[in-house]
Amino acid sequence: MNASCSQRYLGPDHIVRAHSGWLVRLIAMIATTTWIVACAPALEVKPIALSSDPTAQIKSLKEALDTARKNEVHLFSPTWFARADASSSEAAGLRERGGDIQTMLTAVARGRAELEQANRFAGIARTELAESYQARKDAIAAGAAELYGRDFGSVEARFRALGEDVENENLSSARNDGKNVVQVYRELELRAIKEHTLGEARRLIDTAIDNGAHRNAPRSLKEAQSSLAATDKFITGNPRATQEIQARASDTLRRASYLNIVLQQVKTWGGISLEDQIRSVDSGLTKIDATLAGDSQDRQVQTLDQHMDDIQQRVRVLVDNQRFLNSELSSLQEQRRREVAETLKRETEYQATIAKSSAEEARAAAALENEKDLAARFARVQQMFSKNEAEVYRQGNDLLIRLKGLNFEVGKAYVLPEHYPLLTKVMQASRIVDAGSMTVEGHTDTSGTAAVNQVLSQERAAVVKAYLVNNGGFSAELINAIGFGPDKPIAANTTADGRRLNRRTDVILNTR
Structure with a gap:
């Protein structure tokens, strides 16, 4: 305890209320509370005139608390904010029970002083705990609170303790413990990002392994696992590269999906002879080739590779033709737009020349026609x-x-x-x-x-x-x-x- 502490929290009702409030909290926090009660400088509680409207005063304090809560003062100065909130509740309870007006206004005045303390410490904490707070925001944005509720709740308690360190003016402890809190938040954020982006792919790969991928589709399994490991590593080093993460995760998911397709096909063909498999593939390629050629005439016998080369060549021709047509169509559209604009320009000039007096009427008629x-x-x-x-x-x-x-x-x-x-x-x-x-x-x-x-x-x-x-x-x-x-x-x-x-x-x- 600071040897220089000599002032006390004013009023016996303050001490009783503070002590009883903390009894319902964790036993480990009693020492912290005792320090605040015994050694904190006396609050400057500004009295409220008895002629004041207690209902309006209570409402004003509640609104100030609501504003402070929106500004997350309760995160940065949990003890003093809780005290202010308790004073507000005390005043509201007295009003509902028809209690003494002076006691009511005293509770409001005390709550304002406590909220002022909370705001003061919150201002310090925002600077001292800036890195921890940002790590917390990033973890929440990544969905860590929903995915890992127990772990997130645990680190939230540690973040609250940092605020209490600031209230106790133990900034050294807040800074040191804050580094560990930042690390935990970052780990939760990373876990959440990986679950959102790679969770489905990971589950598909695990399913494939359970269904015998090591034996029946080893190459596809290796490709999917390699892609998963590479994307996981990239996310670890670049958790903010959202677009690149999405692109890599999409590729990993595609490979994991393909692995299951290959595995299913291998199982389907497991009872079919190699000759029947080749004939099945050849039949499919022949149909594709005939469709691309636009006829169904008999074709010369080809190997599978020849079939593939033939199909690829036809596709290239179709793509080139499509690009040419798109280019021609775009040019024609642009030419038509220019012609329409030029026609409208000439028409406008002509109308202005021959009938200036009826310009408004002509424009109205044109607008109506256009409509x-x-x-x-x-x-x-x-x-x-x-x-x-x-x-x-x-x-x-x-x-x-x-x-x-x-x-x-x-x-x-x-x-x-x-x-x-x-x-x-x-x-x-x-x-x-x-x-x-x-x-x-x-x-x-x-x-x-x-x-x-x-x-x-x-x-x-x-x-x-x-x-x-x-x-x-x-x-x-x-x-x-x-x-x-x-x-x-x-x-x-x-x-x-x-x-x-x-x-x-x-x-x-x-x-x-």
Whole structure:
């Protein structure tokens, strides 16, 4: 105990209340409490005039406590905040029971003084415990509190103890213990990040091992395990590299999924002769080759490698043709836009020359005609989509297409073949309304962390944009892809249907 301590916490009622309050806490904290009660400088409790309205005074103290709680004062100065909160409750209880007004106002005055102390120590703690506090925030953001409740609760108690060290003016202890607290929070954050990003892949690999992957698919197992280990190591060294982590984790998940597919195929073919396996693969390649060639005529006998080379060559030709057509279409669209702009310019100049007096009337008529034309185009687009495919809304001169039929799987960001017809209709709608540009908005539900959802929604918007650019001939510069994460829900995230609706993509066609 500090030998220089000579002042005492004023008033016997303070001592009794403080002592009884701590008796319900951990026995190990009695020494700390005794120090604060016995050796802390006397509180400057400013009395409140008896003429004051006790109800208003109690409300004011409660509001001050609520503000302090929002500012997390209770984290940085737990003892003094608890005392202020107890004084507030004491005053409120006296009011409800019709107690003595002076005693009521005394409790409020004492609570204000205690809250002032809490704010003072919190200001010191925010500086001294800055690193510990940031580590705590990062762990919470990563989902550690939900995933590892017991471990998180344990380190939370240690963080509270740091605040008590600051209250006791034992800054050296707070700094030393704070280093260990930071380390524990960081470990929990890392565990949470790895669980969110690699948990599914790890479980798929474990399932494959249980199903005999060591014996039946050793190469695929080794590739999946190597990818898992590399991604795990990268996360350990770069826990803030969100986009790179997501990309690596997606690759690891793909390899783990492929491992299970290979394992299943090996088991399926386990009872089939090698000749039948080769014939089955050859039959499939022949069908693909015939489809790409656009006919079903008999072809010369080929090896499997020759079949693959033939298919790859045909695909290259198709890709080159598609790129050429996209380029030509983009050029034609740009030329048409220039022609329309030039025509409108000449028409405007002509109208201004021959009839200045009727300029406003001409513009109003043109606007009305344009409005009718836009309304007809928008109505035509609305009729294109079924209610299960999309909802179409007009927003001024823009058109919003809410793609209800484009439901991404949880945690995934890729377009499936079943979505191609719907996206083709989006491209057709763009041409009908003569959209000058587009905005693709990606949205998610609240599953997972906000950071991961933000990246996932951006990736979903990006893959839709890529499909429109690659297959619709649109210029990439004219399509803006934005991810909003879970920030703009259209349904409650408390139900499976609501979360499914929130995992959506909106396409906005800008006609102006």
